[in-house]
Amino acid sequence: NAGVMQNPRHLVRRRGQEARLRCSPMKGHSHVYWYRQLPEEGLKFMVYLQKENIIDESGMPKERFSAEFPKEGPSILRIQQVVRGDSAAYFCASSPPGGNQPQHFGDGTRLSIL
Amino acid sequence: SQQGEEDPQALSIQEGENATMNCSYKTSINNLQWYRQNSGRGLVHLILIRSNEREKHSGRLRVTLDTSKKSSSLLITASRAADTASYFCATGDQGGSEKLVFGKGTKLTVNP
Numbered sequence: 001n002a003g004v005m006q007n008p009r010h011l012v013r014r015r016g017q018e019a020r021l022r023c024s025p026m027k028g029h030s031h032v033y034w035y036r037q038l039p040e041e042g043l044k045f046m047v048y049l050q051k052e053n054i055i056d057e058s059g060m061p062k063e064r065f066s067a068e069f070p071k072e073g074p075s076i077l078r079i080q081q082v083v084r085g086d087s088a089a090y091f092c093a094s095s096p097p098g099g100n101q102p103q104h105f106g107d108g109t110r111l112s113i114l
Numbered sequence: 115s116q117q118g119e120e121d122p123q124a125l126s127i128q129e130g131e132n133a134t135m136n137c138s139y140k141t142s143i144n145n146l147q148w149y150r151q152n153s154g155r156g157l158v159h160l161i162l163i164r165s166n167e168r169e170k171h172s173g174r175l176r177v178t179l180d181t182s183k184k185s186s187s188l189l190i191t192a193s194r195a196a197d198t199a200s201y202f203c204a205t206g207d208q209g210g211s212e213k214l215v216f217g218k219g220t221k222l223t224v225n226p
Contacts (some may be wrong), residue, residue: 042202042216051156056213091156107156
């Protein structure tokens with residue numbers, strides 16, 4: 001019974017490059033969330049998606065960041081033209097349909113910008 | 115904006131002692147969840163307590179929720195060295211989105 005799978009675990013990019021982070025939710029989960037964590041901080045919500053729909057993107061920076069959760073395949077968080085400030089751990093979580101459900105997290109992708 | 119605020123920020127105890135962590139929040143909530151995070155790892159879900167519940171147990175964990183005071187507590191009884199981790203509370207608000215708002219966490223150290 002696989003949990004939330006994120007890859008890669010570590011990603012190194014140079015300034016100006018693109019970063020793509022992938023997340024496969026738990027089986028039976030149709031809701032996906034992305035969070036960002038800076039060192040010694042709690043997680044900050046970025047975006048909440050259901051299949052083919054963005055439900056809440058209130059935590060996404062206005063530029064360079066985008067997310068999708070296609071009908072087939074994993075959810076993707078895409079960061080274009082990365083800058084040093086994008087260095088962080090990015091966590092994906094998933095939950096089953098219906099409200100008020102626990103969210104289950106992956107082990108995260110640690111993004112480092114050189 | 116910060117919703118959950120854990121207290122204390124850091125806690126160091128001896129194995130076998132109980133550990134209590136508190137969380138305060140600001141807005142109306144649907145539920146409050148507690149998570150554990152070991153260094154360099156993802157978050158592990160511990161307990162979800164709904165706004166109409168007052169207390170919940172899971173093994174050595176006990177969570178209380180006081181919606182009138184907008185606060186929750188997590189009690190770990192008979193602590194073990196393996197309980198060493200950061201503990202976060204997260205609130206799911208009533209705004210319609212399922213997003214969670216996290217506090218900065220309590221770093222718990224259990225000394226053998």
